[in-house]
Amino acid sequence: MQIHDISLENPVISAPLAGISDRAFREIARVHGCGLLCSEMLSSMALVYQNRKTLNMMSFSELEKPISIQIAGWRSDIMAEAAKIIESFGADIIDINAGCSVRKVLQNYEGAHLLRDFPRAREIIKSVVKAVNIPVTLKMRKIWSGSYDETLNFAKMAEEEGIKAITIHGRTPLQQFSGKADWEIIKFLKSNLSVPVIGNGDIKTPADAISLMKMSGCDGIMIGRASMGNPWIFSRIIAGIKGQKVPFGPDITERIDTALKHFRLLIEYKGEFIGVRQMRKHLAWYIKGLKGATRLREKIFNLNDYNSLVNIMIEYRDKYNEQENKIICRS
Ligand SMILES: Cc1cc2nc3c(=O)[nH]c(=O)nc-3n(C[C@H](O)[C@H](O)[C@H](O)COP(=O)(O)O)c2cc1C
Incomplete structure (x- = not known):
């Protein structure tokens, strides 16, 4: 165009x-x-x-x-x-x-x-x-x-x-x-x-x-x-x-990792105070529709610093993957 x-x-x-x-x-x-x-x-x-x-x-x-x-x-x-x-x-x-x-x-x-x-x-x-x-x-x-x-x-x-x-x-x-x-x-x-x-x-x-x-x-x-x-x-x-095969949506790891990349950029451009406050809504959108998203969203909106938010996202990602693996191993 x-x-x-x-x-x-x-x-x-x-x-x-x-x-x-x-x-x-x-x-x-x-x-x-x-x-x-x-x-x-x-x-x-x-x-x-x-x-x-x-x-x-x-x-x-x-x-x-x-x-x-x-x-x-x-x-x-x-x-x-x-x-x-x-x-x-x-x-x-x-x-x-x-x-x-x-x-x-x-x-x-x-x-x-x-x-x-x-x-x-x-x-x-x-x-x-x-x-x-x-x-x-x-x-x-x-x-x-x-x-x-x-x-x-x-x-x-x-x-x-x-x-x-x-x-x-x-x-x-x-x-x-x-x-x-x-x-x-x-x-x-x-x-x-x-x-x-x-x-x-x-x-x-x-x-x-x-x-x-x-x-x-x-x-x-x-x-x-x-x-x-x-x-x-x-x-x-x-x-x-373009008439190509449409890729599937992202898996949980890609979703969370992209959200964290977005978060890092926001902190870099706006600093931690503003970055954290603005990122909460983005994080909520990134996890929308995932299992346990409502509870995670509540936690996200109560955290005020970069490290705590990153940790909670990583913990969620790893737990999610662990549970998925268990399901795959069992089936
Ligand atoms: C939160 C939000 C902020 C928006 N801000 C602007 C804006 O700054 N300038 C603008 O022209 N349109 C703005 N819009 C309108 C969008 O650009 C777009 O025209 C509208 O959301 C319809 O497209 P969509 O159905 O793909 O969302 C905004 C829409 C939303 C939901």
């Missing part, structure tokens, strides 16, 4: 996930083959005012390239300034957030609010595109009314103003995450736009990815929730869309 002058090794893209898709998460996703990594949404205002935490959130490594950094904002001048900062840090793509429907974001006239305000959205897109030389993309939802034609009008406006790819999540802002994502809107945009269209929403398995690509003809697919604690989704989907 190609986004303007950026070639992706494959069309499988990891979604921007606030509070989740940080550098550690993205590096793990890249190791599992993900074609394009996206940062979590960054506030354009915070970037321009050099907020240290936000600047840290923008940092990325060579391993992560190509990488797209997402910004949210309501002022075109600030969005343009933020875009310049991101470009100067060496990012490959800038993504404009027109899809976030969290109340706090909407109250600031940002995210999906832009879908209600064509003139402002146009002004923002125009200013950001003009400010940088790297490709600018847009992530949007279905328009508030749910109308296909209005959604297309918005996307066409973005295309006219120089947006180089559009990600569409097939839900309206009012729907948040309820119901099922509408993949027909992805097909509708794909058949009416010239820029690449990336389909998003409810892709949970390689079979989902294959069927969305087939039915919509979309150029790329973006995976969000299904990748939490599950970076294997990327390699499995890539194999699936």
Whole structure:
């Protein structure tokens, strides 16, 4: 897949996930083959005012390239300034957030609010595109009314103003995450736009990815929730869309070892205090569905230091394997 002058090794893209898709998460996703990594949404205002935490959130490594950094904002001048900062840090793509429907974001006239305000959205897109030389993309939802034609009008406006790819999540802002994502809107945009269209929403398995690509003809697919604690989704989907045999999911050893690798990266980038607190939810996702996961999760949420968490994960892994071996030996 190609986004303007950026070639992706494959069309499988990891979604921007606030509070989740940080550098550690993205590096793990890249190791599992993900074609394009996206940062979590960054506030354009915070970037321009050099907020240290936000600047840290923008940092990325060579391993992560190509990488797209997402910004949210309501002022075109600030969005343009933020875009310049991101470009100067060496990012490959800038993504404009027109899809976030969290109340706090909407109250600031940002995210999906832009879908209600064509003139402002146009002004923002125009200013950001003009400010940088790297490709600018847009992530949007279905328009508030749910109308296909209005959604297309918005996307066409973005295309006219120089947006180089559009990600569409097939839900309206009012729907948040309820119901099922509408993949027909992805097909509708794909058949009416010239820029690449990336389909998003409810892709949970390689079979989902294959069927969305087939039915919509979309150029790329973006995976969000299904990748939490599950970076294997990327390699499995890539194999699936290439027509190769889809590998089985990971065994317990691989799951825990990958979780621990993720943990080490998080500690390296954010330090122990923050790393431990942020890793608890990731660990819970990594063990989801495993025997004894509920009890382990309770323990995880009561531990506050790196070594205790690592020990409990290793102990769990070894005990699990021991029990499995016993079952195999007995049968
Ligand atoms: C916890 C969480 C955080 C999210 N953060 C962002 C964000 O920062 N920017 C954005 O454009 N979308 C964000 N989204 C939306 C996702 O990128 C994606 O569009 C949505 O989850 C649908 O895809 P999925 O069904 O594969 O999860 C977020 C979603 C979740 C669940």
